[in-house]
Amino acid sequence: MRHRATLDVNGHAFDIAYQVGGEGPPLLLIHGLGASSMAWHFQLERLAEGHRVFAIDLPGHGASPPPPGPVDGDLAADVVVAFLEQVLGGPAAVAGHSLGGALALLVTLRRPRLVSALALVSSAGLGRELSLSLRLMCLPGADRLVEVAGPWLVRAVGRVGPLRRRFAGGGAVDVLAPVLAEALDLYRERHAIRAFTTALRAVAGMRGQRARYVLADRLGELDVPVLVVWGSGDRVLPLVHGLRAAEAVRGRFEVLDCGHSPMLEAAARFTEVLREFLAGVAPRPALA
Numbered sequence: 327m328r329h330r331a332t333l334d335v336n337g338h339a340f341d342i343a344y345q346v347g348g349e350g351p352p353l354l355l356i357h358g359l360g361a362s363s364m365a366w367h368f369q370l371e372r373l374a375e376g377h378r379v380f381a382i383d384l385p386g387h388g389a390s391p392p393p394p395g396p397v398d399g400d401l402a403a404d405v406v407v408a409f410l411e412q413v414l415g416g417p418a419a420v421a422g423h424s425l426g427g428a429l430a431l432l433v434t435l436r437r438p439r440l441v442s443a444l445a446l447v448s449s450a451g452l453g454r455e456l457s458l459s460l461r462l463m464c465l466p467g468a469d470r471l472v473e474v475a476g477p478w479l480v481r482a483v484g485r486v487g488p489l490r491r492r493f494a495g496g497g498a499v500d501v502l503a504p505v506l507a508e509a510l511d512l513y514r515e516r517h518a519i520r521a522f523t524t525a526l527r528a529v530a531g532m533r534g535q536r537a538r539y540v541l542a543d544r545l546g547e548l549d550v551p552v553l554v555v556w557g558s559g560d561r562v563l564p565l566v567h568g569l570r571a572a573e574a575v576r577g578r579f580e581v582l583d584c585g586h587s588p589m590l591e592a593a594a595r596f597t598e599v600l601r602e603f604l605a606g607v608a609p610r611p612a613l614a
Contacts, residue, residue, distance in 0.1 A: 328343045328344065328345055328363070328383070328388075328389050329343070329344055329345070329346055330342065330343050330344075330389075331344065331409070331412065331413050333405065333408040333409060333412055333413075334408065334412065335401070335404050335405050335408045336401075336404055338393075340385060340390075340393060340405055340408070341390065341391055342382060342383065342385070342390050342405065342409060343363070343382075343383040343388055343389035343390045344363060344380055344381060344382045344383060344409070344413070345363045345366075345370055345380070345381045346378070346379065346380050346381075347370055347371070347374040347378075347379055348373065348374025348375065348376070348377050348378050348379050349374075349377075349378055350376045350377040350378055351376075351377055351378065351418075351419065351442075351604070351607075351609045352377065352378045352379075352380065352414050352416075352417075352418035352419070352609075353373060353377040353378065353379045353380065353418060353419045353420075353421065353604065354380045354381075354382065354406075354409070354410065354414065354418045354419070354420045354421070355369065355370075355379065355380065355381040355382070355421050355422075355426075356382060356384070356406060356420065356421070356422040356423070356426030356427075356429055356430055357381070357382075357383075357384065357387065357388075357423060357426050358422075358423040358424030358425045358426050358427075358448075358450075358587075359424055359425040359450075359522060359525055359526055360387070360521070360522035360525075360526075361387065361388075361423075361424075362383050362387050362388025362389070363381035363382060363383050363388055364388065365423060365587070365589060365590065366381045366589060368589065368590070368593040368594075368597060369381075369589055369593075369596075369597050369600065372597045372601070373597065373600065373601060373604075376601070376604075376605075377419075377604065380409075380413070380414060380418070382406070382409055384397075384402060384405065384426075384429075384525075385397050385402065385405060385521070386521025386524070386525070387521055387525075392521055396524050396528065397524065397525065397528065398528040398529070399428065399429065399432065399528055399529050399538075399539045400432075402429055402525070403429050403432040403433050403436065406420075406429055406430070406433050407433055407436070407437055407440065410433070410437075410440045411440070416440070416610075417439060417440050417441060417442045417609070417610035418440070418441070418442060419441070419442050419443040419444075419445070419604055419607055420433065420434065420441050420443070420444055420445070421444075421445035421446075421447060421553075421600065422445070422446065422447065422449060423447040423448060423449070423587065423589060424447070424448055424449065424450050424562070424563070424586065424587075425450050425525065425529065426447075426449075427446040427447055427448065427449025427450055427451065428449060428450040428451030428452075428529065428539055428541070430444060430445075430446065430449075431444065431446065431449065431451050431541050432451070432539075432541065434548060434550060435541065435544055435547060435548070438548075438549060438550070439610070441550055442550060442607055442608070442609055442610040443550050443551045443552070443553075443603070443604065443607040444548065444550050444551070444552050444553070445552075445553040445554075445555065445600060445603060446552065446553070446554045446555070446568070446571060447555045447556075447588055447589060447596075448555070448556055448557060448560055448562070448563055448568070448586050448587065448588060449554070449563070449567070449568070449571070450529065450535060450539070450563060451535070451539050451540060451541045451542075452540070452541070452542045452563075452567040452568070452570065452571050453535070453540060453542060453563075453564070453566075453567045453570070454533065454534035454535045454537065454540055455534055455535070455563070455564050455567070456530055456534040456535050456562070456563065457561055457562045457563075460526060460530060460562065461530065461531070461532050461533075461534060462532075463523060463526055465532070542567075542570065542571065542574070545571055545574040545575050546574060546575075548575050551577065551603070551606065551607050552571075552572075552575040552577030552578070553577060553578045553580070553599070553600070553603040554568045554571050554572040554575075554577055554578070554579045554580070555568075555579075555580045555581075555582065555588050555596060555599060555600075556568035556569075556579075556580075556581055556582070556588070557581070557582055557583075557584040557585045557586055557587070557588050557591065557592070558581050558582065558583055558584070559583075559584060559585045560585055560586045561585060561586065562585075562586040563586065565581065568581075578603060580599050582595055582596060582599075
């Protein structure tokens with residue numbers, strides 16, 4: 327079940343949907359490009375055993391309606407800051423996947439007192455390299471391609487045995503059913519397709535990730551515990567991005583046997599790694 331909040335972001339109202347559960351130190355989960363809070367379906371239940379877990383739907387994603395104008399990386403980060411301040415009411419551990427990782431990193435650099443720990447999961451923002459498929463999506467007319475190919479790809483993942491096993495990570499719990507069902511619903515909505523391509527073009531182009539959102543040279547500014555998780559077979563963002571980031575912050579680096587989405591493809595192991603990391607994090611006091 328999703329909850330809703332109206333956030334004041336730089337004087338503008340944003341209607342944001344989110345999922346929440348559990349009790350304990352707060353944890354915010356931020357999904358990646360074209361996804362939703364359902365990307366964390368498996369973690370929402372398991373991590374709620376020891377944390378108050380929030381999973382946000384970014385503007386135009388999931389059940390959050392699109393805003394009147396375009397949302398770039400800076401504005402999306404402002405939305406996350408507003409969510410931390412106005413819904414959680416203070417600091418939290420933050421985990422972000424792909425684009426969500428870049429937003430989590432940007433928020434931590436801008437508002438360090440709001441983040442008690444940072445988990446970067448196959449994170450964007452750590453180098454310019456990006457898969458050719460996503461770079462091509464930045465071209466004019468890509469919206470139509472996503473509209474046509476998106477539902478087919480989602481159905482293929484759910485139907486083809488090897489693909490399904492790969493994305494489920496061989497776990498006993500089938501985390502894919504609700505995720506795929508929501509993905510199909512979203513691809514039927516034009517605003518979801520626009521949100522995908524608009525968000526992508528805001529942070530990337532044909533040359534890869536836009537330089538203004540590549541924050542690798544600022545990792546030394548971080549003063550929080552950092553976990554970096556990557557898939558050994560990630561074809562979207564190169565593994566070396568994660569390796570360099572972990573070295574720069576002297577953080578924990580975990581490479582899992584999966585692709586770009588460890589929280590889905592290796593759900594059980596990923597959740598175990600994240601839980602171990604969070605167990606060593608001291609909660610920060612509420613903001614005065």
